[in-house]
Amino acid sequence: xxxxPAPTTTELKLxxxxxxxxxxDARKGYSGYIVKPDKLxxxxxxxRDQHGYDYCSSVTGVDYLEQGQCEAVYHLYNTKTGGPAVxxxxxxxxxxxxxxxxxxxxPGADFQEREAWDLxxxxxxxxxxxxxxxxxxxxxxxPMRKDWKEAYYEQEGKPFDARWPGGQVHRSEEKNPFGHNVxxxxxxxxxxxxxxxxxxxxxxxPTGGHGSTEEGMRTDLVTVNLGPQHPSTHGVFRIVATLDGxxxxxxxPVMGYLHRNHEKIGERNTFIQNIPFTDRLDYITSMSxxxxxxxxxxxxxxxxxxxxxxxxRVMMVELTRIVNHxxxxxxxxxxxxxxxxxxxxxxxxxxxxxxxxxxxxxxxMMCNYMRFGGVSRDITPEAFQQVKDMVYDxxxxxxxxxxxxxxxxxxxxxxxxxxGVLSAADAAAYSVGGPVLRASGVxxxxxxxxxxxxxxxxxxxxxxxxxxxxxxxxxxxLDECRESLKILRQVCEQMPAGEIQAGKPQYQARVPAGEAxxxxxxPKGELGYYVISTGxxxxxxxxxxxxxxxxxxxxxxxxxxxxxxxxxxxxxxxxIVLGEVDR
Amino acid sequence: xxxxxxxxxxxxVPVSAELQNNVFITTIDKIxxxxxxxxxxxxxxxxxxxxxEMICTAxxxxxxxxxxxxxxxxxxRQADMMIVSxxxxxxxxxxxxxxxxxxxxxxxxxxxxxCASGGGPFKEGYNVVSGIDKFIPVDVYIPGCPPTPQxxxxxxxxxxxxxxxxxxxQVPWYRAGKSEPIxxxxxxxxxxxxxxxxxxxxxxxxxxxxxxNAAQPxxxxxxxxxx
Ligand code: SF4
Numbered sequence: 001x002x003x004x005p006a007p008t009t010t011e012l013k014l015x016x017x018x019x020x021x022x023x024x025d026a027r028k029g030y031s032g033y034i035v036k037p038d039k040l041x042x043x044x045x046x047x048r049d050q051h052g053y054d055y056c057s058s059v060t061g062v063d064y065l066e067q068g069q070c071e072a073v074y075h076l077y078n079t080k081t082g083g084p085a086v087x088x089x090x091x092x093x094x095x096x097x098x099x100x101x102x103x104x105x106x107p108g109a110d111f112q113e114r115e116a117w118d119l120x121x122x123x124x125x126x127x128x129x130x131x132x133x134x135x136x137x138x139x140x141x142x143p144m145r146k147d148w149k150e151a152y153y154e155q156e157g158k159p160f161d162a163r164w165p166g167g168q169v170h171r172s173e174e175k176n177p178f179g180h181n182v183x184x185x186x187x188x189x190x191x192x193x194x195x196x197x198x199x200x201x202x203x204x205x206p207t208g209g210h211g212s213t214e215e216g217m218r219t220d221l222v223t224v225n226l227g228p229q230h231p232s233t234h235g236v237f238r239i240v241a242t243l244d245g246x247x248x249x250x251x252x253p254v255m256g257y258l259h260r261n262h263e264k265i266g267e268r269n270t271f272i273q274n275i276p277f278t279d280r281l282d283y284i285t286s287m288s289x290x291x292x293x294x295x296x297x298x299x300x301x302x303x304x305x306x307x308x309x310x311x312x313r314v315m316m317v318e319l320t321r322i323v324n325h326x327x328x329x330x331x332x333x334x335x336x337x338x339x340x341x342x343x344x345x346x347x348x349x350x351x352x353x354x355x356x357x358x359x360x361x362x363x364x365m366m367c368n369y370m371r372f373g374g375v376s377r378d379i380t381p382e383a384f385q386q387v388k389d390m391v392y393d394x395x396x397x398x399x400x401x402x403x404x405x406x407x408x409x410x411x412x413x414x415x416x417x418x419x420g421v422l423s424a425a426d427a428a429a430y431s432v433g434g435p436v437l438r439a440s441g442v443x444x445x446x447x448x449x450x451x452x453x454x455x456x457x458x459x460x461x462x463x464x465x466x467x468x469x470x471x472x473x474x475x476x477x478l479d480e481c482r483e484s485l486k487i488l489r490q491v492c493e494q495m496p497a498g499e500i501q502a503g504k505p506q507y508q509a510r511v512p513a514g515e516a517x518x519x520x521x522x523p524k525g526e527l528g529y530y531v532i533s534t535g536x537x538x539x540x541x542x543x544x545x546x547x548x549x550x551x552x553x554x555x556x557x558x559x560x561x562x563x564x565x566x567x568x569x570x571x572x573x574x575x576i577v578l579g580e581v582d583r
Numbered sequence: 584x585x586x587x588x589x590x591x592x593x594x595x596v597p598v599s600a601e602l603q604n605n606v607f608i609t610t611i612d613k614i615x616x617x618x619x620x621x622x623x624x625x626x627x628x629x630x631x632x633x634x635x636e637m638i639c640t641a642x643x644x645x646x647x648x649x650x651x652x653x654x655x656x657x658x659x660r661q662a663d664m665m666i667v668s669x670x671x672x673x674x675x676x677x678x679x680x681x682x683x684x685x686x687x688x689x690x691x692x693x694x695x696x697x698c699a700s701g702g703g704p705f706k707e708g709y710n711v712v713s714g715i716d717k718f719i720p721v722d723v724y725i726p727g728c729p730p731t732p733q734x735x736x737x738x739x740x741x742x743x744x745x746x747x748x749x750x751x752x753q754v755p756w757y758r759a760g761k762s763e764p765i766x767x768x769x770x771x772x773x774x775x776x777x778x779x780x781x782x783x784x785x786x787x788x789x790x791x792x793x794x795x796n797a798a799q800p801x802x803x804x805x806x807x808x809x810x
Contacts, residue, residue: 135710136674140772143709150709151773172706173713178782181673181702181713182773189787190780197770228678231627231657235634236675257675258631261708268707277704283632347642365635365729579631 012051012086018043025089029300029514029533032073032087037099040090041126044074044105052078053086054428055444056106058517058545060530061116063094065146070097070122073530074109075517075545079428079442082449085517092122094145101127108431111553119144119263131200134256134582138196140185144264151176151183157538158269201240201254211244219244224564228257232335232568235578239567246563251556255549258582266542271297271509271533272372274542279366281527282548282580285324287316287357288522290370295452296518296529300511303373306499310454312375315387315491316357316367317520318484322395323350324523325435325477328575329402332474335572336415342406349398352390359383372509374501384495391488399481407475416470420558420570423468430554433525433547436574439476440468446521453520460486470573477575508537515541524548524575544583548576612750619663619689620651620743626662627655628682631669633696633729640732650739659685664742666735667721670698670705671712673774677767683719684764688756691746693738694721697728704728712774719765 014022014033021039025032035043047053053076060073070092075085090099101124102109113124114133121142124130131137141148152172154160163169173179202223209221227238236257242249262281266274278293279286291313298304305313327350330343354364360379361367369376379387406412422432427440437444443464447455463479465472513535519528525547532541551574559567598606629637640647641655648654656662659682671679683692694715697703702713715721722745725738751757766777775783 136770138770138772150707152707154707177786178776178779180717180774180776180779181706181709181711182775184783185772187790188772188783190775190783193771195769195771228675229628229657229682235629235631256710257672257678258670259672259674259710260631260670260705261710262705265705265708280632280704283635343638344643347639348644351639351642351644364731365632 014043014086014088017046022088025087029512031515032089034089034091037090037092040088040100041102041105043088044076044102047076047086047088048105051086052080054106055079056102056108056431057085057433057519057526058528058530058543059102059109059112059116060541060543060545061120061122061144062532062541062543063120063144063146065094068094070094070120072099072116072122074102075528075530077444077449079437079444079449082444084450087517097122098125099123100125101130103127106431107429108550108553111550112431115549118142121145129204131204132256134259136197136256137200140188143261149183150261150264151181156268157536158273201252204252205240205242205250207242209242209249211249213245221249226564226568228254233571234331234576237571237576237578237581239571241559241564241567243564248559248562248564248567251559251567253552253555255552255578255581258578260583262544262583263542267539269539270537271511271539272507274539275370276366276368278529278544279368280579281544281546281583282522282524282577283365284327284577285320285523286365286367287320287361287369288520289527290367291317291453292518292520292522292527293529293531294370294372294518295520296516296531297372297509297511299516299518300514300531300533301372301509302512303502305374305502307496308378308498309374309500309502311491311495312379312500313370313453314455314458315379315488315495316360316369318487318491319353319356319387319390321484321523322481323353324575325481326350326398326402328523328572329406329474329477332470332569332572332575333406333412335568336412338411342402345398345401349390349394352386352394356383356386356390359386371501371505373503374499374505376505378500384492387488388492391485391492395481395485399478399485403478407478412474413471415566415569416474416573417467419470419562419566420473420573421467421469422554422558424466426554426557427468430557432551432554434521434523434551435463435473435476435480436525436551438462438464439472441466446519446526450519452518458487458490460484470569473573473575511535511539519545522547524577524580525551544580546580546583548578548580549583552576552581612752615751616747616749620746622651622653623663623691623739623742623746624661625652625655626659626665626682626686627657628665629668630671630675631698633668633698636729636732637666637668637695637735640735645732645736647736647739650736650743652739659683660687662686663689664691664693666693666695667699667715668695670703671715672710673712673768674710674770676712676715676718676774677770679715680718680765680767684767688762689754691722691742692719693723693725693742695725695735695738696730697726700724700726718768718776 022033022035055077058075062071072090074088092099116122118132207223211219221242223242227233228236238254241251278289281289326346330346333342357367358364361369422440424441427437443462445462460483463476465476511533515532517530528545530543531539534540694700699715705711723738723742727734769775
């Protein structure tokens, strides 16, 4: 696909298009436009319908404690032309944080607004089902607010005085009256309290309703739970589904079972301390998680890594993509009933790639490899040789093997063709990304749409398929692996010698004040980091636009009408990792 | 030694030819532990990143079937061992405790990685439990973030050694009476451990009394209505 030059934020003057309603964000280091809350829906609709911004990529809540404002930041893209984002922001006072919901314009805002409600207490009026998403209903407070303190709170930012530089440690449990990581709100009594955690989930389902069979027999709808401990939910994910017979009437994904407060901790960490934490988002793809984060911070710092570092980054990221996609295919086959055999073949090759990671970065899975302005270590000649062996020999064979045994397998075809269809229009509207988006016929790849790093140098195609079903999501992943191999061959041929780090490696990054959004095409979709610096050692706001999480938004819709066994396959074809869904 | 054992141990006692080379003599403990240690079925249950290394340990290169972890069972009722492979969150811990209660004895718990052992890198998080041993008893802790497959294997072998040291005469699951389930935590305004109920009540009473004192310093505070 050729990408036409895109209208950039500077070209699209929102303050002229919507005079009096949108004003440029004049804060130092900020960009985008501040839109009056009561005009938000209007402006959004115009941007979608008249200017082609059909993709609401990211919704971020921010709490400006000093100014007494809560803010929602929207990053909007045009999937037809590509190009940078239009950023609009809306503000509301903290003590009465009410904003209009943009779900009527972009249904993809659904889960993200629920997240902003859950963590920031921003109430989105007009949202169809505004309930907590990561924490449970009944939890006290909105934990990402700047004045909300966790039970083990020590200090606003690291390094904590208690530990540094003396190196003293203490166990936080010892200072807590319960010896646990808990704190109860003032005035809490066991008697004055009732459990609500699951009620909100069941309330949104038509439990107790009735259906009917083709013969006209009246049936009872039954609600069942899958997970959070279930072998087919790919981790601690829970599906609550209401069934008529075996057919899904309504399905609610329930998440947060692995919500480990990545963002709250990320705002206490120093900038550089966050790099290893990004490894643990989508723990299959730690290398490329690093990439998005360092890009965002490099934008703020105005750093550019040297050539060799760029090539090393691309190499690691594309190897990661192959690991992820083959792994996803293996697990999809698990869900289709080929229990663990394909996974074993895939895991065998993955181990060899992990060896390269271990030899280079020091760890198999949690690579912590990239740094602001470079990478942490150079690759050894032996490891580079192994990469070449993989790229020219083993990986093509693995892909051919997968292709031979699976693509035309009768079971794979009957179980996945026409199952879990997501139309192109829906895919963009629901903000899905990566292979899920491209399997629905939307040729949108961040590497092409807004090239970062050195992706504009490589010759590769955007893999795209058009049916939007499980089968195409499988095929698109296979295609993408082949494209990644193409890139990897070019990397192997062109790898320049030289430095791997711009300037001296630093243990403390000096990040100028301002905001930045760095996004990369992660194997699962667009991974974005929204970072606000106030010039201190810690980020003021650190938000992750997690592709696995947002790709789940249309999951309920895709599953309706299918059988329980297909739901498991649909989930497998979306390919989620709970570390990233729940963060 | 019982008289039969004494007899059998005596090389002078004649053993018929067809039994020679077919009969082994050992202790009950040895054979009991030998069979248990070599068929430790883990529960198929992954929590976070560490679960990926657990899968790798089960897969082609490391293959923990070699040590008797032959199959993973998705049902708690068929599992001998729970590998807590990842961050335990407050939202998840009620389920974990419930699963533990559902496992039939003898059962073992392996805390895999920093998170399961003590909260790990995410310890300070508002939804994170500081190690699964705050709720259920742990037999083996494996350090690492994530532990490599070799480390996990080492942990599992350590568990086997622990099993070797157990005696059928003393193991808790053959004692009289039944074992008590662990109270399942509740999701309140924060995680509530039912075992903390007395402490919670006491603190609520103290807080109510303090409030009462502050409001009416002259009068004696009556017992708090919510105490
Ligand atoms: S110990 Fe490390 S690798 Fe394991 S679950 Fe915790 S963060 Fe993930």
